[in-house]
Amino acid sequence: MSNLQAEALDAADPLRPVRERFDLSPDLIYLDGNSLGPLPIGVSQAVQTTLDQDWQSGLVRSWNQADWIDLPERVGEQIAPLLGAAAGQVICCDSTSVNLFKVLAAAVHLIDGPATVLTETGNFPSDLYIADGLRQLMGSDRLTIRSVPGEQLFEALDRSVSILMLTHVNFRNGALHDLRAFTQRAASLGILTIWDLSHSTGIIDLELDDAGVDFAVGCGYKYLCGGPGAPGYVYVAHRHQKSARQPLSGWMGHAEPFAFSPEFTSAQGMKQFLTGTPAILSMVALSAALKIFDGIDLQAVRHKSRQLGDFWVSCMNEAHLPVRLASPSDASDRGAQVCYHHSEAYAVIQALADMQVLGDFRAPDVMRFGFHPLFTSFTDLAHAASRLTEVIQLESFKAERYQARKAVT
Ligand SMILES: *Cc1c(COP(=O)(O)O)cnc(C)c1O
Numbered sequence: 001m002s003n004l005q006a007e008a009l010d011a012a013d014p015l016r017p018v019r020e021r022f023d024l025s026p027d028l029i030y031l032d033g034n035s036l037g038p039l040p041i042g043v044s045q046a047v048q049t050t051l052d053q054d055w056q057s058g059l060v061r062s063w064n065q066a067d068w069i070d071l072p073e074r075v076g077e078q079i080a081p082l083l084g085a086a087a088g089q090v091i092c093c094d095s096t097s098v099n100l101f102k103v104l105a106a107a108v109h110l111i112d113g114p115a116t117v118l119t120e121t122g123n124f125p126s127d128l129y130i131a132d133g134l135r136q137l138m139g140s141d142r143l144t145i146r147s148v149p150g151e152q153l154f155e156a157l158d159r160s161v162s163i164l165m166l167t168h169v170n171f172r173n174g175a176l177h178d179l180r181a182f183t184q185r186a187a188s189l190g191i192l193t194i195w196d197l198s199h200s201t202g203i204i205d206l207e208l209d210d211a212g213v214d215f216a217v218g219c220g221y222k223y224l225c226g227g228p229g230a231p232g233y234v235y236v237a238h239r240h241q242k243s244a245r246q247p248l249s250g251w252m253g254h255a256e257p258f259a260f261s262p263e264f265t266s267a268q269g270m271k272q273f274l275t276g277t278p279a280i281l282s283m284v285a286l287s288a289a290l291k292i293f294d295g296i297d298l299q300a301v302r303h304k305s306r307q308l309g310d311f312w313v314s315c316m317n318e319a320h321l322p323v324r325l326a327s328p329s330d331a332s333d334r335g336a337q338v339c340y341h342h343s344e345a346y347a348v349i350q351a352l353a354d355m356q357v358l359g360d361f362r363a364p365d366v367m368r369f370g371f372h373p374l375f376t377s378f379t380d381l382a383h384a385a386s387r388l389t390e391v392i393q394l395e396s397f398k399a400e401r402y403q404a405r406k407a408v409t
Pocket of ligand 1: 095096097098124126127167171196198199219232
């Protein structure tokens with residue numbers, strides 16, 4: 001039944017040909033594009049050209065000749081349409097954690113006197129660590145971090161809060177916050193918003209400008225497929241760029257880096273959010289990877305992502321497995337992943353990998369399945385569900401070799 005339904009859904013899928021933009025093994029079902037996106041066609045060639053021509057032969061001249069120096073801005077402009085951002089508000093640099101530190105500090109700087117950040121207890125831990133690190137640096141008189149469970153966030157938004165710092169799609173269960181509703185409520189109370197879009201960009205038709213978001217950051221190696229450790233990005237609304245100041249004031253954020261002045265004079269616009277020398281090889285890879293989105297309608301992507309999630313849930317329901325849905329049941333409340341609790345989640349994910357289905361595990365007991373709409377087919381999901389059923393029903397996950405936890409889960 002599921003196989004026939006899957007074939008019909010695939011036949012009607014306008015994004016089906018886009019899978020050819022990826023260098024994916026046909027034997028593998030990859031349900032972990034939310035952790036590390038696969039290699040897009042064209043990335044190897046782009047990096048190879050940078051190595052052979054720009055580095056090997058061009059050498060230091062390539063900073064000018066290959067325009068390496070402006071790559072952070074150029075890649076930022078490639079990402080901007082995915083965010084619903086007009087030009088001049090996005091720059092590519094550093095990791096999401098580092099970028100969050102920069103924008104959180106910049107937001108605090110915009111507030112006179114003591115600032116209170118409201119965030120979610122279940123936020124990505126790195127975001128909580130970064131906020132706490134900044135609090136320790138600035139002192140608790142200047143900065144307070146208040147974290148509450150997701151369901152209490154909206155009520156907790158009151159005038160005692162100065163900054164709302166949230167992750168749009170939860171990393172562990174895919175739960176999606178209403179970015180527009182939160183942002184508009186925050187704005188009506190004079191609260192600044194910072195969104196972490198790591199699990200949203202590329203799978204959701206974001207409208208940051210229209211929603212009135214103040215700051216955002218996100219990740220380059222998940223749905224954007226920029227490769228392991230690809231740089232992230234920063235969005236700062238035009239209206240804050242004149243007054244915002246970020247504390248990692250390195251030379252690349254200087255108005256004239258090659259004046260080598262002992263005093264720091266901030267660059268204008270998004271360049272002030274740079275710190276040090278950009279990782280050119282990684283940024284070239286991300287830039288080439290972003291071509292997977294050429295001509296793609298993000299509303300169609302979101303539509304397919306919801307259909308994939310619903311289809312997966314229906315396959316799982318049919319299988320009657322001893323698992324419990326960890327994600328919201330309504331596709332409108334989810335990003336592009338659907339997760340389940342299982343007491344042996346880690347071992348099940350390991351056993352499933354041996355059957356050529358890659359998902360991942362998140363402590364303590366969550367099996368995560370991510371569906372990148374640009375390459376995941378409904379048939380992939382039907383096959384993955386039947387292999388998962390086999391692993392659980394035949395208890396192959398109980399084998400000794402699936403028990404020991406590796407360093408990266
Ligand atoms: C993946 C992810 C990050 C990644 O941070 P890095 O600094 O690149 O390690 C940050 N925030 C969220 C919500 C994520 O899902």
